[in-house]
Amino acid sequence: MTQEVLVTHGLTKRYGNRPVVDRVDLSVEKGQIYGLVGRNGAGKTTLIRMVTGQTVPSGGELSLFGASGGRELSAMRAHTGVMVETPSFYPYLTARQNLEYYRIQRGIPGDRVVDQVLEEVDLAGTGKKTFKNFSLGMKQRLGLALALMNRPDFLLLDEPINGLDPEGIVEFRNLLLRLNEEQQTTILISSHILPELANLATCYGFIDNGVMLEQISAQALQEKCRACIEVRVDDVSQAALVLERELEVRDYEVLPGNLIRLYCFLDQPHTVARVLVEGGVALQSIESRGANLEDYFLSMIGGVRHA
Numbered sequence: 213m214t215q216e217v218l219v220t221h222g223l224t225k226r227y228g229n230r231p232v233v234d235r236v237d238l239s240v241e242k243g244q245i246y247g248l249v250g251r252n253g254a255g256k257t258t259l260i261r262m263v264t265g266q267t268v269p270s271g272g273e274l275s276l277f278g279a280s281g282g283r284e285l286s287a288m289r290a291h292t293g294v295m296v297e298t299p300s301f302y303p304y305l306t307a308r309q310n311l312e313y314y315r316i317q318r319g320i321p322g323d324r325v326v327d328q329v330l331e332e333v334d335l336a337g338t339g340k341k342t343f344k345n346f347s348l349g350m351k352q353r354l355g356l357a358l359a360l361m362n363r364p365d366f367l368l369l370d371e372p373i374n375g376l377d378p379e380g381i382v383e384f385r386n387l388l389l390r391l392n393e394e395q396q397t398t399i400l401i402s403s404h405i406l407p408e409l410a411n412l413a414t415c416y417g418f419i420d421n422g423v424m425l426e427q428i429s430a431q432a433l434q435e436k437c438r439a440c441i442e443v444r445v446d447d448v449s450q451a452a453l454v455l456e457r458e459l460e461v462r463d464y465e466v467l468p469g470n471l472i473r474l475y476c477f478l479d480q481p482h483t484v485a486r487v488l489v490e491g492g493v494a495l496q497s498i499e500s501r502g503a504n505l506e507d508y509f510l511s512m513i514g515g516v517r518h519a
């Protein structure tokens with residue numbers, strides 16, 4: 213049985229008359245790593261802030277671990293860990309001293325937790341190094357450590373990878389995968405760069421202008437973004453027949469606009485072209501397309517009319 217950690221129905225936030233989150237339906241299941249993808253200003257932070265209780269919704273419903281209102285919902289928020297902006301740490305304190313400060317301030321019992329979370333984010337060895345001398349990657353990992361201090365079941369991270377170098381991205385990604393695998397932490401992570409979430413998210417939600425455009429599993433997205441040969445022909449039925457008969461092609465799909473995508477013969481577009489022409493098909497264009505998540509995202513938001 214799947215267990216829903218977060219569900220929203222028609223969740224809306226308006227500033228003045230302008231909806232910045234507009235009737236969003238979203239669901240995050242236990243164990244998922246949910247990638248919330250959208251351009252700057254799409255409404256990701258506002259959405260996350262409504263879940264964490266930092267922003268009051270203008271409309272719609274929200275439930276966390278099955279609790280949808282009042283005290284019950286507040287109690288469930290105690291099971292979440294949040295990293296919305298890079299938290300303000302003291303520049304002249306070490307990682308440990310900074311976390312110890314927040315532990316006391318938040319009333320989290322036992323000082324062992326500080327060492328545990330530092331270990332988990334690979335900062336246990338930073339010793340006397342003070343925060344001002346940390347790399348951006350280390351700063352982000354310290355932010356994550358802070359979000360982990362209350363041992364959350366559900367982590368919400370707003371653009372934590374933003375600005376990290378490729379090595380920092382890999383480190384952060386591995387950390388989240390480890391948390392997800394070893395501690396079954398459910399994670400919602402936002403980004404405006406879809407490929408940053410590749411090999412990490414198990415499900416994606418695409419948001420633009422406050423509107424949820426699509427929720428799709430990582431597997432389905434990979435399928436959609438597979439490398440292919442795209443051919444435009446005068447007669448798709450005839451072309452499909454020729455490809456099946458002459459090349460025994462089975463892995464293909466027919467799209468609107470007289471397009472066929474082949475997921476085989478990727479290194480032989482000339483063979484595909486020749487067979488089609490010899491089979492009496494008028495070939496209008498043939499193109500090899502690489503797998504590209506970012507193109508998919510851009511084509512999707514490009515296709516939406518902005519009000």
Ligand SMILES: Nc1ncnc2c1ncn2[C@@H]1O[C@H](COP(=O)(O)OP(=O)(O)OP(=O)(O)O)[C@@H](O)[C@H]1O
Nearest residue numbers: 227232250251252253254255256257258259371404
């Ligand atoms: N307190 C506020 N008052 C008015 N408008 C706001 C407020 N907070 C956010 N907005 C607007 O809401 C829209 C969505 O902002 P939000 O920060 O949620 O987007 P985002 O997807 O997180 O983008 P970014 O990555 O740039 O933060 C933006 O146009 C922003 O200017």
